[in-house]
Amino acid sequence: MNQSHYNDSLFSFLSSSPTPYHAVAGIEDFLRLHGFIQLQENAPWQLEKGFSYFVTREKSAMIAFTLGSREDPEHGFRMLAAHTDSPCLQIKPRPDIKTASYQQLGVEIYGGGLLGTWFDRDLSLAGRVAGAMADGTLAVRLIDFNRPLLTVPSIAIHFNREANTTNTIDRQKHLPPIIAQSIDRQLPEFRALLLEQMQLEHPKAMIEEILAFDLFCYDFHGPAYIGMNNEFISSARLDNLLSCHAGMTALAQADRSRNSLLFCANHEENGSTSATGAQGSFIDSVIERILPNPEARSISLSNSFLISMDNAHAAHPNFMDKIDAGHEIHLNKGPVIKLNANQRYATNSLSAAIYKLLCKEACIPCQEFVMRSDMPCGSTIGPITAARLGVKTIDVGAASLAMHSIRELTGSSDPFLLYRTIGQFLSSDTHRQLLQ
């Protein structure tokens, strides 16, 4: 696969994944197409060497793995991890707000987004909805309005002379998007609108009443190349669907002779503590079922290596004072190894060395990031998963700008280069050098 085909596939994954639920549904379809067998958490598993499997939890986190035909599970797994969620505005359970002639929706803030970027956008709405059918049974379905439906207009500068200096955003007052206006008629409640959309998208479910939902606003406009020579990719949710896409593509293409595993966790953006987050029991539970014997499991984990993928900060040309000299990260110059003395990233000298060898084997440059010592450092699921499993781990990611904006920016080569390094990982024994 060349870079242009790879980016086509990334663009389509980004567009069809407005929420973690849609991302996991897309990954499921992709893996099924590539011969992965679906397992259910609430049914017994019969696993065989030489086959590939996947299992989802709450349809928003997913673990896929291959039991290599030439290896035993005790030989360890080449593990990959990424997260399915992104900062956004989430609709409140009883969202209807009527102000003047407008109908608005109350929103909570999911994760730590750059809220200023959500103003004046064409927003749509997607997520998961639970409804009651005519016979009283439950139907849970994904929903995507897939059209510009909402907007959060800025207040004009004439009413806010500080807009370009000390502007602050009131998270309760300033963010409810407008969904409709009533000129001379009564507007329906939001749930009525939702019911209509559910009936449209899922006519066979015959849903009669909306019971509950997880619905998220998203930027309606899809990914785009930017720059004189299409050097950049601009899109919503690059953090971290870019890495989920790299993981699923590499895993599906890897030969089935070696053990490999991909964990796509939810809830990274709000701390990972949930049944579907990296702090939860999902990954432990799956590994316990692959290796029920405690000693075999410990041996396997000790023989494993995890590449935890999450986007990395590139140096911003307008804010060069924010970066540490010597660790200036550039777009299009290869994947970024992320290090932090206080274990906000799980990388250490051994795991960094292994990843550098992998990059060398694939003839791909890599870069190294540390935060300035006078600034706090972000984190990701690498240290959490490393702590849970005791597995040797590296945190890497594609270089990006505008992280947590409604639209983020990466280099046009960056997703493909990341994918190639993990493809190299899945087809090599390089990490075994750590075990000697």
Ligand SMILES: [Zn+2]
């Ligand atoms: Zn992230």
